[in-house]
Amino acid sequence: MKSLRDNLYNWLTIKAVADFRKEDEAAQQTADLFYEMLTVDFKLENIEVTKDDSFYIVTYVHEEEAQKATFPIELIEVMLEQMKEEPHKFKNYPSEDKNG
Incomplete structure (x- = not known):
């Protein structure tokens, strides 16, 4: 198992992408998956x-104890910055339109 x-x-890395690309269903689902791993x-x-x-400062409660973790912005946003600089390399996966 990976570390906490x-x-x-x-x-946080995929959340930064998902927050920026709200219409990208794959990014949203991946962020949800990692969040579920944290909670479950x-x-x-x-x-x-x-x-x-x-x-980035993440605060949370683990085993009834308040804790926090910090991450440098440039470490978390490296993928997001690559996507902004070269958007043609990162396909967006919006939800399928159910109307056609």
Whole structure:
């Protein structure tokens, strides 16, 4: 099993993409999957994310104890920045239109 920190990193990275590309269903589903791993596998509760000038700060409750983890913005947003710089390399997967 991966570490909690690895899972937080993976979730934050795809969450940054999903927040930017709200219509990208694949990104949304992947962010949801990693969030589910945090809540089910690692049993985290009350997960909240804030961002200051340099870091993403994740606060959460684990085994009834408030905890936090910090990640440099450039580490979390590296994939997002690549997508912004070269959008032609990153196909968007919107939900299928049910009307046709």
